[in-house]
Amino acid sequence: PIGGDRTFQPVHPGRIVNDEALSPILLGRCLRIGYSGRGSHLEVRHGDANGADDIATASLLLHSSISTFGGCYLTYVRSTNSVYLLRDTDQTWLPVVVGSSSVVENANCGLSGAGLTVTANGNTLSLVLPLTFKASFAGAKNLYVLVSDATGLSAGWTSLGTWTAP
Secondary structure (H helix, E strand, O other), X not given: OOOOOOOEEEEEOOEEEEOOOOOOOEEEXXXXXXXXXXXXXXXXXXXXXXXXXXXXXXEEEEEOOOOOOOOEEEEEEHHHOEEEEEEOOOOEEEEEEOOOOOEEEOOOEEEEOOOOEEXXXXXXXXXXXXXXXXXXXXXXXXXXXXXXXOOOOEOOOEEEEEEEEO
């Protein structure tokens, strides 16, 4: 991945701190994970030296490995201002428009439009994802991001560290 190795310092269960500044090309950072019960709000920030509006897609995968099957796989698409959750059973993308009242879920997690925000500020795109997790998905998970810009440039899947799903 672009930017080399990253050092993560677990602050407390459910929170990951990245001590590396944003890469000049593309890099995702998970800044804050807060949760209560089976619900979580994940805040992920992505950077692009050409500005946040140059980011075309930003994906997040919560899973024990880089595999879309059996995980919680979400992709933000700027052109539709929507976040899509992949349903495992038929590989269908389920859309939620930012700020809507829609709720979608797969066998492992759910995403709500209420509280879903996307903010572009300078070179940084911030996503706040209100997620719920099924009891069967609880436990240690890896967080991976994949960001692509308007020309298709990507740093590839980048590991952000681990997190324990409630």
